[in-house]
Amino acid sequence: MGILEVKDVSKRFGGLKALTDVNLSVAENTVHAIIGPNGAGKSTLLNCFVGKLIPDTGSVMFDGESVLGRAPYEINQMGISRVFQTPEIFGDLTVLENMMIPCFAKRDGSFELNALPNMMGQKDIVERAEEVLEDMNMADKRHDHSASMSRGDKRRLEIGMCLSQEPRLLLLDEPTAGMARADTNNTIDLLKEIRDRRNITIAIIEHDMHVVFSLAERITVLAQGTPLVEDTPDNIKGHPKVREAYLGESA
Amino acid sequence: MFGLDKKDTTLLLVVAALTMLAPFLLNPFPTESGMAQFNAGYPDLMQKFVIFGIFAIGFNILFGLTGYLSFGHAAFLGVGSYAAVWIFKLFTYNVFPAILLSVIVAALFSLLIGFVSLRRSGIYFSILTLAFPQMSFALAYSVLSNPKFNLTNGETGLQVYADDPQRFHREGLPDLPHLFGLSMRSTHTMEIGAWSFDFNVGYYLCAIVMLVTFYLSVRIFRSPFGMMLRAVKSNQQRMNYTGLNTRPYTLAAFVISGMYAGLAGGLLAAMDPLAGAERMQWTASGEVVLMTILGGAGTLIGPILGAGFIKYFENIFSKINDNVLHQWFSFMPDGIEDFMVFIVHPFVGKGWHLTLGILFMLVVIFLPGGLVDGGQRIGRWLRSRGQKEDKTTGTTEPAE
Incomplete structure (x- = not known):
């Protein structure tokens, strides 16, 4: 029984079948990659996990509880954090403030009217945020304006914000898309470190095979909205069906 | 001091000094000189400066922090005024209960309008907030003013008449709005050489209220709640996926700014006991938007400057x-x-x-x-x- 159990999930957009009978199980404390060619339904599937989309049929269970019909913030409070394809951070805020917000969300829940206590009194939050920044090697940037950082740093910050909440499942949507080679390698190293050091389950959607094969312990190949195979990276590499899906039948 | 850091304390003290010394500062020209018409230190105008300052400070909590542009805040000011005048009519000329009720009524009204309008964001939110106050204006102007049920007294405006009950009004109390007997209109004029300075009770009441509300707004700006509101403005998507529900945050900001508007409306009625429907019109809402942007949206002191600037123009340039x-x-x-x-x-x-x-x-x-x-x-x-x-x-x- 995995921490994330997807059963018979289908989703249509008008005449387009985006997902058809997807079954997937992500085991606890593993890195599970979902790969597939363009239009395979990877992002649609991910959006079904976080409450952005509701599948037409099927169920998505996280730790024995259904996530369907819950708002994104509720699903996050259950323990699922998501990293976006383009880094989503609070661009108008400083790096430290960015880091404090998930810490507040972790401590106070989805809403807290703390309009009069000032920031100086929030020592626990500041300390926690500083600690995570230290962990992410971003402590020297804490007072920087976050919108003006490089894409790699923004990604690092976003991952840090997700980790500060100590999620049980971290979802990564093409974490290295549009990144320079150096930034990509940094991100891979960071993710490896996270994988090795913490008790965390990571589900990753990725295009870049280099990233997938250096991180994943389990890979599901999705094509035209259905899972083709699920196996270990070594077995996936030579799998004929995978070659077919990626390169076309003639290959 | 007061739970603020050094910079904010300085700002607060500067604002306090400016408002307390306003009768001097706004009357720099001798009474008989040709420049005397540029003096703004008469009670009526000074009251407007601080009352609209309160209105703009409140508006800035919503617009400056969350970026939600409301075109309907004059409606809250309007209901605040009506609520205050009804207290004057039915119970007493004491401004304390009147202002208290204006804030409460405005809070309830903004809760209702905010709850509906905040289902949308951006331009759709603005359009919704434009629609509600126009409806309120139409209601106040005609619908709620008929012989059977006269809540607003239509285009004449709501005012206090001699035959109104005023249950707690006693002999010896001023026949005008007062604070536990201290008339809002009483003014002490100080003559120094060619200059004359007016010290008006109503103005000082408004000024003290403004200082308190300004202090509260600084606290809100510097609080975790204020940071969440800035985060809402910055990236709502990230908020939602960080486990934070944006709706109650924006609604709370909306209601707080609505209460500020209601307070301003109550004070307006306390200075001059009448309330008209035109206070709710969208042009009046537009004015507070102008004040905030002119002074500097999202800054602490900007809205006060903007309010003063516009009211000065309106009253001095027009003369x-x-x-x-x-x-x-x-x-x-x-x-x-x-x-x-x-x-x-x-x-x-x-x-x-x-x-x-x-x-x-x-x-x-x-x-x-x-x-x-x-x-x-x-x-x-x-x-x-x-x-x-x-x-x-x-x-x-x-x-x-």
């Missing part, structure tokens, strides 16, 4: 007529004098909106951060000039 212009240009030859008056005429008197409009455009184009931004730029420029001079002297000294 300059052709006679005054002829006086100003009388040193010129006749033809040129008439020509100058002809040129300036459209921008003063009834044309003060034109001047204000041009100023507003200039500020938005060249100073996107409003007057506060302008002040900061001048400050930086002066400082960098000072540093340059230091440097030049610093480099020349060793040579000698």
